[in-house]
Amino acid sequence: MLVTSALITGLGLGSMYGLLALGFHVTYAVSATVNFAQGSSMMLGAVFAYGFAVRLGWPLPLAAALALALCAAYGALVELVAVRPFARRGSNAWLMATVALGIVADNAVLFTFGKEPRGFSMPWAAGSFELFGIGISKLQLLIPVAGLALAGALHFFSRNSRSGKAMLAVVQNQEAARLMGINVPVAICAAYALSTVFAGAAGILIAPLFNVHSDMGTVFGLKAFAVAILGGITSAWGVMLAGLLFGVTEALITTLLGSTYTQILSFLLVIVALAAMPNGLFGRAEVKKV
Amino acid sequence: MIRRRTFLALALSLALPAAAQEPIRIGLVTALSGQSARAGEAITRGLTIAIDELNAAGGVLGRKFELLRRDDEATPAKGVIAARELVFKEKVAVLFGGLDTPVSIAIVPIMTEAKVPFMGPWAAGTPITKNGTNPNYVFRVSAVDEIVDRAMLQYAQKNFSTKKPGLILVNNPWGESNEKGLRAAMDAKGVKPAGIEKFEGNDVDVVPQLTRLKAAGADTLFLVGNVGPSAQVVKSLDRMGWKVPIVSHWGPAGGRFTELAGPSAPSVHFVQTYSFFGDQRPIGAKVLKMLMAKYSDIKGAGDVTPAVGVANAYDAMHLVALAISNASSTDGPKIREGFYRIGSHEGLIKRYNKPFTPDNHDAINENDYVWTQFIDHQILPVGMKK
Secondary structure (H helix, E strand, O other), X not given: OHHHHHHHHHHHHHXXXXXXXXXXXXXHHHHOOOOOOHHHHHHHHHHHHHHHHXXXXXXXXXXXXXXXXXXXXXXXXXXXXXXXXXXXXXXOXXXXXXXXXXXXXXXXXXXXXXXXXXXXXXXXXXXEEEEOOEEEEHHHHHHHHHHHHHHHHHHHHHHHOHHHHHHHHHHHOHHHHHHOOOOHHHHHHHHHHHXXXXXXXXXXXXXXXXXXXXXXXXXXXHHHHHHHHHHOOOOHHHHHHHXXXXXXXXXXXXXXXXXXXXXXXXXXXXXXXXXXXXXXXXXXXXXXXX | OHXXXXXXXXXXXXXXXXXXXXXXXXXEEEOOOHHHHHHHHHHHHHHHHHHHHHHHOOOEOOEOEEEEEEEOOOOHHHHHHHHHHHHHHOXXXXXXXXXXXXXXXXXXXXXXXXXXOEEEOOOOOHHHHOXXXXXXXXXXXXXOHHHHHHHHHHHHHHHHOOOOEEEEEEOOHHHHHHHHHHHHHHHHHOOOOXXXXXXXXXXXXXXXXXXXXXXXXXXXXXXXXXXXXXXXXXXXXXXXXXXXXXXXXXXXXXXXXXXXXXXXXXXXEEEEOOOOOOOOOHHHHHHHHHHHHHOOOOOOHHHOOOHHHHHHHHHHHHHHHHHHHHHOOOOHHHHHHHHHOOOEEEOOOOEEEOOOEOXXXXXXXXXXXXEXXXXXXXXXXXXXXX
C-alpha cells in the first residue's frame, strides 16, 4: 500500500516536472537558450485559467484554451524581449533577463490577481475512488495521462507537421535551415510559445491539487530545471522520463524513509547521476564540428 | 547678544510644547501580503481600534498614538530590515510583531540591542519570549506553542480518546518549536506518537507523509502549519479518503481556509484565544460595535476574521499604553519596567491581573483558549451552529 500510494503521487508530480522540463528542452534544442523563469509561466497558466473560469464564470475548456493562448503570447514575448536581443549579440545575458522578466510577471500578478492564494476546485476532478486498497482522486490519474499525452503530441507535431519539421531543421543546423528558406527567428519564437504552453498546461493541471498564487511556480521551476539537466536536455522523452523518475523518487523517499530526507536524498541522487552520466540519463554528448 | 538669547528662549518655548505633543509611534512588522495577508490586516484592525479608543481619551502622557506598518512578506530578512527602519529611523516606542515565528525570532536580537520593547500579538513560537536574553525586551499577548501543545493533547484525549497521535508539522522553526512542545506534552502523559512527519510550505501533495502516519496506526492528527500548508494536508487526506480527527494549532485561522481546503475544512478543530460569537461581555460588544462602525466590510461577528489577530492586538495595545503610562516615559528600558507594574486590566480576552512578571512575559495561558472550527467561511466555537 505504501509503495503504490507513493507511485501514484510520484507519477502525478513527476509528470508536472516533466512538462515544465519539456519546455526547457524545446527552446534549448532550437536555440541553445532557455526561459529560466519557467515557473512563472506555469503560474500564469493557472492564474489566467482561474481568472476566466472562476472570476468570469466561463466554461473550463474555454478558460483553459484561452489561458494557454495567452501563455503562448507570453512565451513569444519572453523570446522577443528577454532572449533575442542578447542571443543575437552572442551575449549570455538572456540568462538573467529571463529571470528578471519572470520576477516582473510574478509581481504583476501579485498586484493584479491579489496577495492571497485562492482555491481553484474542479468538481468533475474532485471525486476519489479506491484502487488496490488506496484512495485515488480522478485528477491524480488525469495529470500523468495529460502530461504524457502532451509529450506525445509534441513528438507527433515535430515529425508530421510542416512547422514541426521546420523546427527540427533549425535544431539540426540553423544555417542550412535558413538557406532552405526557413524563417529561423520565427521558429525560435514559436519554440518559446510552445514551451510556455507546456508550462501553462502544467499550472492548470496542478491548480486543483494546490492553490493559485503568484509564487506557486517558483519551486516547481527549480526542480524542473534539475529534471531537464538530469534527463539530458537534448532528449524530449528523456526529460519527460526524468521528470517521472524524480517525482517517484521524491515520493518513495518520503514514504519509505520519512520526509526529513526527501530533499537531501533526491538532490544528492541527481548529483550522483550527473557525475556518472554528465550528459544526463538520456542525453547525448554534443558534437561541435570546427 | 541679549536679543539673540531672547530669540533662542522664545524659539525653545515655542518648540517644547510642540515636541511634547508629538505622537508616540507604535511600529508593526507583519505579513501584509501573501498567504497570511488577512492575519496582518486583523492585527492592524485590532491595533487601530485600540489606538482610536486611547486617542479619543487623550492618549498617554498627553500624547496621542500613531501606527506605522511595514510588510515583512513572511520572510525573516525583510522583517529584519523593516524592524531596523522602524526602530532606528522612525524611533517607534514599541514594536509589534506579526504571525510568523521565524520573522519574530529574527527580530528579537535587534530589539534587545536597541533596548526597545517588542510585543507579539500573534506568533506563538516558545523561544520568542523565552529567548535567553537578559534583560528581556519581548512580551506577548498570544498563545504560546508549549502551552498550546499541552492543550492540543488534552483536547484530543478528551474529545477523540486519542491514544496514538500522528504529528504532521510544517518544516520551519514554528514546526520545530511545536515538535519540541508536543514531544514534552506526550512524554508527560506517557503517550507514544505513531510518527512525526514534516512537510514544506509549498508542497503540493502530502499523501506520502500521511500514508506513513496511517500505516503506523495514527488515530488522530496533530497539525501545525499556516493556512496554505494546512489546506494542502486536508486536501491530501481527502484524496486518500482517510477520515481522521484533526487537532490543529491555529494556522488555519489566517486566511481563506474553507476555500483552499475544500469541503473537509470543518473537520479541523483548532485553537483560538477569542471568538466574537456567542454571549459577549460588555467590552466584546463594544469592540465589535467599533469594528462595524470603522470597517464597512464588517457586518457582524463572522466578518471579524481571524478574530485572534484583532483580539490579541487590541488587548496588547492597551497593555502597552498602560506600560508607557507606568513608565511616564517612552524610553525603552523604562517601558519594559512599566510592563511589570501593570496591575488589573479589563481586557477583551480576559481580566488581566499582573499579566507580566520578570519570569513570565506571556499574558495568555491555557485557561484562555477557545476550540473552534470553520463552518462555511466563519470561525465558530466547536459545536456552535450559525
